[in-house]
Amino acid sequence: MTLMPFERRWAVAAMQAIFPGSSDMGLADIGAMNVDGFLDEFIAVLPWRAAIGVRLAVWLVAFAPFWVLSRFATIVRLSARDRERVVVALMSSETYAIRSLALVLKTLGALLYAADDRVRTKLIPPPANSVTQIHRRRPRAA
Amino acid sequence: MNEVLPDVFPDESLPEGAVVDGDTLASDTQDAFDVVVVGSGAAGAVAAHTLAKAGWSVGVVEEGPWVRTREFGDGVYRAFKRMFRDAGTQVIEGWSYLPVLQGRCVGGSTVMNSAIVHRTPEDVLAEWAHRFGLGDAISAKALEPHFDALERDLSARAVSDEALGENNRLFLEEAGVRGLPARRMDRYEKGCRGTGRCFTGCPSAAKQGMNVSFVPWALALGARLYSSCRVERVLVDGARARGVVARSKNGRRVVLHARRAVLVAASTVQTPNLLRRSGLRARALGEHFQCHPGVGIAGVFDAPVDMGFGATQGAESVALRRTDRIKLETLAIPPELAAVRIPGAGDELMRRFGSFPHLAMWAVIVRAEAEGTVRPAWGGRDQVKLSLTRTDVERARKGLALLARMMLEAGAREVWPGLFGVPSVIQSADDVRLIEEVPADSRAFGFITTHLFGAARMSPDPRAGVVGADFQTHEVAGLYVVDSSVFPTNLGVNPQHSIMAMSRLAATRLAERRTGQSTPPANRAA
Numbered sequence: 001m002t003l004m005p006f007e008r009r010w011a012v013a014a015m016q017a018i019f020p021g022s023s024d025m026g027l028a029d030i031g032a033m034n035v036d037g038f039l040d041e042f043i044a045v046l047p048w049r050a051a052i053g054v055r056l057a058v059w060l061v062a063f064a065p066f067w068v069l070s071r072f073a074t075i076v077r078l079s080a081r082d083r084e085r086v087v088v089a090l091m092s093s094e095t096y097a098i099r100s101l102a103l104v105l106k107t108l109g110a111l112l113y114a115a116d117d118r119v120r121t122k123l124i125p126p127p128a129n130s131v132t133q134i135h136r137r138r139p140r141a142a
Numbered sequence: 143m144n145e146v147l148p149d150v151f152p153d154e155s156l157p158e159g160a161v162v163d164g165d166t167l168a169s170d171t172q173d174a175f176d177v178v179v180v181g182s183g184a185a186g187a188v189a190a191h192t193l194a195k196a197g198w199s200v201g202v203v204e205e206g207p208w209v210r211t212r213e214f215g216d217g218v219y220r221a222f223k224r225m226f227r228d229a230g231t232q233v234i235e236g237w238s239y240l241p242v243l244q245g246r247c248v249g250g251s252t253v254m255n256s257a258i259v260h261r262t263p264e265d266v267l268a269e270w271a272h273r274f275g276l277g278d279a280i281s282a283k284a285l286e287p288h289f290d291a292l293e294r295d296l297s298a299r300a301v302s303d304e305a306l307g308e309n310n311r312l313f314l315e316e317a318g319v320r321g322l323p324a325r326r327m328d329r330y331e332k333g334c335r336g337t338g339r340c341f342t343g344c345p346s347a348a349k350q351g352m353n354v355s356f357v358p359w360a361l362a363l364g365a366r367l368y369s370s371c372r373v374e375r376v377l378v379d380g381a382r383a384r385g386v387v388a389r390s391k392n393g394r395r396v397v398l399h400a401r402r403a404v405l406v407a408a409s410t411v412q413t414p415n416l417l418r419r420s421g422l423r424a425r426a427l428g429e430h431f432q433c434h435p436g437v438g439i440a441g442v443f444d445a446p447v448d449m450g451f452g453a454t455q456g457a458e459s460v461a462l463r464r465t466d467r468i469k470l471e472t473l474a475i476p477p478e479l480a481a482v483r484i485p486g487a488g489d490e491l492m493r494r495f496g497s498f499p500h501l502a503m504w505a506v507i508v509r510a511e512a513e514g515t516v517r518p519a520w521g522g523r524d525q526v527k528l529s530l531t532r533t534d535v536e537r538a539r540k541g542l543a544l545l546a547r548m549m550l551e552a553g554a555r556e557v558w559p560g561l562f563g564v565p566s567v568i569q570s571a572d573d574v575r576l577i578e579e580v581p582a583d584s585r586a587f588g589f590i591t592t593h594l595f596g597a598a599r600m601s602p603d604p605r606a607g608v609v610g611a612d613f614q615t616h617e618v619a620g621l622y623v624v625d626s627s628v629f630p631t632n633l634g635v636n637p638q639h640s641i642m643a644m645s646r647l648a649a650t651r652l653a654e655r656r657t658g659q660s661t662p663p664a665n666r667a668a
Contacts (some may be wrong), residue, residue: 018487018488019372020488020491022490025492025493025496027492027496028365047228047229048521053231084488088488092562099562103482109481113478113481114218114477114478114495115217115220115477116216123498124448
């Protein structure tokens with residue numbers, strides 16, 4: 001299963017709303033990363049039910065502006081501020097299924113965003129250890 | 143401080159022809175062994191090694207690939223994709239979704255767990271003996287030599303000073319202040335330097351997962367491993383197990399004949415349906431599934447905590463296991479999982495995410511009373527259903543409230559409970575009551591589970607169980623189940639040690655009977 005191009009645009013818009021980056025903290029915007037490629041690759045390895053869940057989450061967030069903001073527009077047509085209002089509203093929805101689906105997109109975004117070197121270098125101190133390989137070890141039969 | 147790595151890891155120097163990779167198998171194939179073991183995780187690897195050491199010829203079949211130590215990265219996505227079942231998206235269905243993280247690779251879940259050592263609690267064994275009629279067959283005395291051997295072979299030891307890390311140290315210090323009995327975890331490791339990467343595969347092979355211990359050790363003794371081969375069914379002829387039929391990842395048919403026995407160690411989720419596909423129809427098959435749901439709580443400290451350094455899980459308290467059925471423990475998580483767990487979205491999330499170096503994460507796991515089912519579903523899927531009871535959720539809530547208090551007392555300037563209906567940030571002990579008042583509804587909690595039990599329960603009564611106390615199925619002679627699906631109940635502590643000891647006990651008893659055929663089920667005493 002793969003996302004259609006318009007579905008990918010919706011997903012990217014949602015993920016940018018969740019992980020917009022921060023110039024204050026030097027955290028990159030997820031939009032600067034290969035979101036399209038990541039989505040295609042990840043959905044391809046998912047079981048069909050999980051892949052359908054992702055697609056449902058994308059459609060949910062795409063059309064959420066209708067009832068969250070009473071705006072006749074998909075999420076890609078919104079300003080960054082309104083996109084954020086939409087995803088925050090979904091994540092704090094009283095309806096378990098809605099906030100669970102929104103969490104699916106947050107999870108997908110997190111797997112890409114927090115794995116990016118530009119982000120990790122800001123969050124994880126460089127290791128104090130150097131790694132050397134100095135001795136040989138063989139498997140043993142205990 | 144230098145981290146010294148070997149230039150050859152135990153999973154790199156293997157006997158010629160010991161591993162058949164189902165990803166590149168050229169044609170359909172057949173092979174014959176004394177025993178075929180299904181699964182290479184904690185149960186399968188130990189059974190394979192025990193029998194190989196006893197002189198049996200052993201074939202091991204593993205559904206997943208063998209991801210070598212040198213291939214481990216620190217990215218969660220890469221690990222999910224290559225080593226986790228359903229790429230990390232497996233869930234238990236019920237009143238709420240309960241994510242289940244399970245390994246699907248050589249070594250199974252031991253590749254990405256924290257290698258925590260706990261002997262089976264004696265009160266649990268007493269319950270098994272009396273409530274489930276297991277008597278002395280599965281007792282502390284019977285298991286003791288196996289625990290001893292495993293602890294020796296896998297170098298079980300308490301977390302060292304140099305691998306402790308701040309997340310674990312804070313927990314221990316605060317527990318000490320409160321008078322809550324707590325301790326450094328015992329883990330299977332040789333030379334851990336606290337890289338905090340248990341979850342994505344230990345990059346130095348210090349963690350003694352099955353992929354760098356019992357699997358290569360069994361292969362060194364002559365066993366053969368078929369990786370990336372999914373077992374479709376056990377071959378049963380005349381009510382006796384004769385081998386397995388598997389399908390390689392690239393579509394080849396693999397038939398492995400077993401002269402003496404087939405041992406199933408495919409895990410609590412996969413074993414019941416494999417037995418069903420093999421024709422077993424025991425009433426208890428797929429019933430009484432249990433787990434340990436866990437939920438974490440995060441705290442932000444003024445000083446750096448740096449979860450990227452230190453034992454992923456290095457401190458715990460089991461003081462409330464018997465009274466409240468909960469266990470408290472530390473849990474360092476990588477940035478990817480923190481980003482999911484940190485509340486909010488947009489600018490607020492970014493601001494909080496910037497606090498990651500100052501974040502501590504502790505968790506409560508519950509010895510849940512809830513029982514569920516494992517059934518086959520459309521498309522060959524394994525469907526697990528379970529809804530936590532109100533009492534289970536209340537216990538988790540109590541544990542979270544305690545952890546929140548501990549974090550605040552330890553100096554956290556903010557605690558992030560991660561509960562629906564509770565403010566995403568609490569800053570004072572008075573606010574902890576908001577956690578205590580949250581409805582006992584599992585949908586408000588971010589539970590996850592990795593410890594799975596039951597669904598092919600052990601009982602001497604064929605109406606109540608799938609296997610007898612000798613681990614042999616009641617219906618098919620020579621077919622043994624040696625993973626945690628035979629556990630009559632959950633444990634309240636991390637299960638790997640119990641799984642390995644039970645498997646070693648089963649394999650040892652089987653090896654001791656090598657001169658004759660297995661006793662037909664009908665002739666075995668109840």
